[in-house]
Amino acid sequence: MTDTIKFLGTAGARFVMIKQLRSSGGTWISLEGKNLLLDPGPGTLVRCAKSRPPLDPTQLDAIILSHQHIDHANDVNIMIEAMTNGGFSKKGALFAPRSALEDDPAVLKYVRKYLNEIFVLKEGATYTIGNIKVSTPLRHVHPVETYGIVFKTQKYTISFIVGSRFFPELIDKYRGSDLIVINVVRYDGKGGKKLDVDHLNLEDVKKITKGIKPKQAILTHFGMTGMTMIxxxxxxxxxxxxKETGIKTIAASDGMEFDLEKQLL
Structure with a gap:
């Protein structure tokens, strides 16, 4: 199995999501022979079926939620059903913050018994999926409990920097990444309307990229008010x-597949 990242969707926050100007299907990650699904927003199952070639949810090994907002977690229940063949083939693991399981649960109780394991994400913790180390280095500044996700193998370190207000620890904790995938909901540049919200904007992304100095950066999760990033x-x-950072940077598109070995090694 080739190590790849498949962007099933690149919609960011509510307005791009509800208008489906971009798909909100989350990200399918294939690493070290394992298939992982990160943040299955609305339409994930449909995007798996329409992918070319189609992606078979029964081949998933784990589903990961960075937080419980609809654009990140709406399809978690149907994807658990799909991963476990309607619950008839108990398998796989779910990784999610406690708030997604308890406070205002995104994950229905009846589907939880279909899983082999449920791991509660915590700041500074490390988990294992096969030969992959999965870590949550810090809690982000966001309206609900939210964690960025770092995947580490013998070949590379990949960091998904999800929803957050900018703060310096984002640079410190994700430093050493070969690839950063950044959710950039806001533009706020060249006369853009500045909003006091807990999301990264273009200038934040530049600071993060300059500070971390990865081999490559991918921008995704485009939004928000007025669809400014779009x-x-x-x-x-x-x-x-x-141009400003000297780091190779691309914008993800719906259905884009990123070959990690070809691009990073």
Missing amino acids: RAKPWEVAAEVE
Whole structure:
């Protein structure tokens, strides 16, 4: 199995999601012979079926939620059903913050028994999926309990920097990454409307990329009010980040597959 990241969707936050200007299907990650699904938002199952070639949810080994917001967790229950063949083949693991399981649960209780294991994400913790180390280095600044996810293998370290207000620890804790995948909901550049919300904007992304100095950066999860990132043309925004940071940067698109071995080794 080739190590790849498949972007089933690149929609960020509520407005791009509800208008489906971009798909909100989350991210399918294949590493070290394991298949992992990160943040299955609305339409994930449909995007798996329509992928070319189709992605078979029964081949999943784990589902990971960074947090419980709808654009990240809406399809978690149907994807657990799909992963476990409707519950008839108990398997796999779920990784989720406690708030997604208890406070205002995104995960229905009846599907939990279909899983082999449920891991509660905590700040500074490390988990294992086969030969992959999965860590949650710090809690992000977001309206609900939220964690970025780091995948580490013998070949590379991949960090998904999900929803958060910018703070310096984002650079410190994700330093050493070969690849960073950053959720950039807001634009706020070149006359863009500045909003006091707990999401990263273009200038935040530049600071993070300069500070971490990965081999490559991928921008995704485009939004928000007024669809500013969409209107700014994400591929042009990525080119601007690359020009200012010197780090190769691309904008993800719906259905894009990123070959880790070809791009990072």
